[in-house]
Each structure stands twice: as C-alpha cells, then as structure tokens.
Amino acid sequence: MFTHKPGSRSLKNPRTLLALTVSGLLLGSAVMAAEGPGLGKPITEAQLQGWDLIVAPDGTGLPEGSGTAAQGQAVYEQKCAACHGMQGEGTAGVPALAGGSLTATPPVMTAGSYWPHASTIFDYVRRAMPPLAPKSLTDTEVYEVTAYVLHLHGIVERDFVLDSTSLPQVQMPNAGNFIDRSQVQ
Ligand code: HEC
Numbered sequence: 001m002f003t004h005k006p007g008s009r010s011l012k013n014p015r016t017l018l019a020l021t022v023s024g025l026l027l028g029s030a031v032m033a034a035e036g037p038g039l040g041k042p043i044t045e046a047q048l049q050g051w052d053l054i055v056a057p058d059g060t061g062l063p064e065g066s067g068t069a070a071q072g073q074a075v076y077e078q079k080c081a082a083c084h085g086m087q088g089e090g091t092a093g094v095p096a097l098a099g100g101s102l103t104a105t106p107p108v109m110t111a112g113s114y115w116p117h118a119s120t121i122f123d124y125v126r127r128a129m130p131p132l133a134p135k136s137l138t139d140t141e142v143y144e145v146t147a148y149v150l151h152l153h154g155i156v157e158r159d160f161v162l163d164s165t166s167l168p169q170v171q172m173p174n175a176g177n178f179i180d181r182s183q184v185q
Contacts, residue, residue, distance in 0.1 A: 050135070053127050057117035059168035066163035067144030069151030075141050076148045079130050088152040098152035112153030116178045118170040122146045143167075 055061040077086070085091055088098030088110075100108020107113070111121050126142045128134050137145070147162040155170060156162070162170075 053123070055119045055123040057119050057168065059119065059164055062119070062122065062164035062167060063139040064164070065139040065143050066161050067140055067147050068159050068161055069147040069156060070158045072144030072146070072148030075137070075145045079137070080145065088149065097149055111149060112155060112172070113174055116172050116175045118146070118150060118167055118172055121149055122167060
C-alpha cells in the first residue's frame, strides 16, 4: 500500500514549490545566456574606424593627408602651447615636448629624445591630445602638428612634408639606443 509521507514532493509543500521555481528560473536564464541578453547592437565598419587608430612604426595605419611644420605652428599655438609652452618647454605639471637629451643628467624624456619612432607622436597626438578634446584634430592637423613637434627638436625642416610615406622614414635621434624586446617570449 502507498501512504503519503509527510515532506514528500507535494506541490502543496512550500519548499518543493520554491525549489521548482528556482530551478525554473535557472533553466530560463541558461536559455537566455545561450541567446544573449539582447542588449546593444553590432558595431559597424564605419564606427570601428573611429576606434581603430593604431599607427605602427612601419607606417601601417597612417591615414591620407599631409602637413608641414610651417602649417602646424598655427595649430600648435592655438591648441597645444597653453599647456606645453610656446617652444615646447612645458609648463607646471605638463611635460616638455622638446629639448633635453637622454645623455643629460637626469635624462630628459621628451618625445624627441625618448621616443624611437616618429609614428608614436602621430599616434599619441591623434588619440589623446589635447586632453580635454581627444580625437578632435583632423588627420591633416595631426600631420601638421606632428611636423611642428619634430621641427621643435630640429628633426625636420619647416617645409618638410610629413605624410604616410615620409613619416616612417624620419630618423629619431635616439632610435639606435633602444633594445627591441618585442619578440621576447
Ligand atoms: C590641457 C593641457 C594640454 C593641452 C592643451 C595639450 N596637452 Fe599634450 N599633454 C598634456 C599632459 C598633462 C601630458 C602628459 C600626459 C601623461 O603623461 O599621461 C601631455 C602629453 C603630451 C605628449 C607626450 C609627451 C611625453 O614625452 O610623454 C605629447 C607628444 C603631447 N602631449 C602633444 C600635444 C599636442 C601636439 C597638443 C596640441 C594638439 C597637446 N599636447 C595639447 C597636456 C596638454
């Protein structure tokens, strides 16, 4: 004979009801996870362009456009000099962009002395400067102002045309004094 044991899985038992509800919820969320929560939307190629801004030392990633230091002076004086100084000498709390040397004591880590590739100046300025409005410069303005920063170091002439072909060929003064450890495993 079958007797009904107290505490068996009866739907009248509140604990059984709770257990069934919880396992139902878990099952539901597993199904939802498999389908995705349905939030956001896929990024388009055009939107990705605004983020995919990496410029490599060999020039990969440099956009179209060009600029000279002569053109870049106006951009620099309007958008950079207030913080970095008229000659790139820096101001309180803002690093100098020009001058100094790695052989000085203490060594001066300006872009001209410490950065082995000119492409880094372009890359960094395009994505990060000016700090209050990053990515606000046009590609042409970035070429112009990069040429100007290089000119402040005496690395290029005022009329040197910086573009995707000439920029990777610019020799930085300390380029030979770095150890490339990018391949270290
Ligand atoms: C509001 C002040 C401000 C303005 C305007 C500004 N910068 Fe900067 N810049 C900074 C600060 C602060 C840093 C240091 C950021 C850090 O180390 O994280 C910096 C860093 C840099 C560096 C890296 C220097 C190094 O050796 O590490 C470069 C290159 C640079 N800025 C270029 C520019 C250019 C070009 C412009 C104009 C388009 C500009 N900045 C406008 C404040 C400013």
